[in-house]
Amino acid sequence: MVRIPNKVILPFGYHIMIRQVTDSEMDRQDSNADGIWDNEAKTIYIRKRLPVTRRRYILAHELGHAWLDWQHRYLDDGKARS
Template sequence: MLRIPAHVILPFGYRILVKQVTDSEMDARDKDADGIWDSDTRTIYIRKRLPVTRRRYILAHELGHAWLDWQHRHLDNGKAST
């Protein structure tokens, strides 16, 4: 069975929350998006009405954004963001 995890932990304890949200919750963030990475709260939001295979694809995409954020914060001590 394919499942969407509630969280993912990157190296050095960089914890990513994964929240599957309703259409109205996602539309309040971005009506055109099916997934969003929020770096301030370290949360990935995914539209839960989508098929699980699509949600897993979106999760992988948003984890790419989270990974880049982790790199900037931990590998280069924020130097890439200045």
């Protein structure tokens, strides 16, 4: 079984932290979401009560958001943010 990592490192040292959080922790950020990408904290938050297959799906989805943020910061030199 593939476990959920605590960290992913993209090129140029772009560290992404991954936190599996309780329902109450997630609800403070967004009660309708099972996963969130926080680009300021460079952290992905995932509801830990979900089945591991669902958490892996959410992780892949949120990593897509993180990848786009990395691309805008390092490849587009911030130009795609506007």
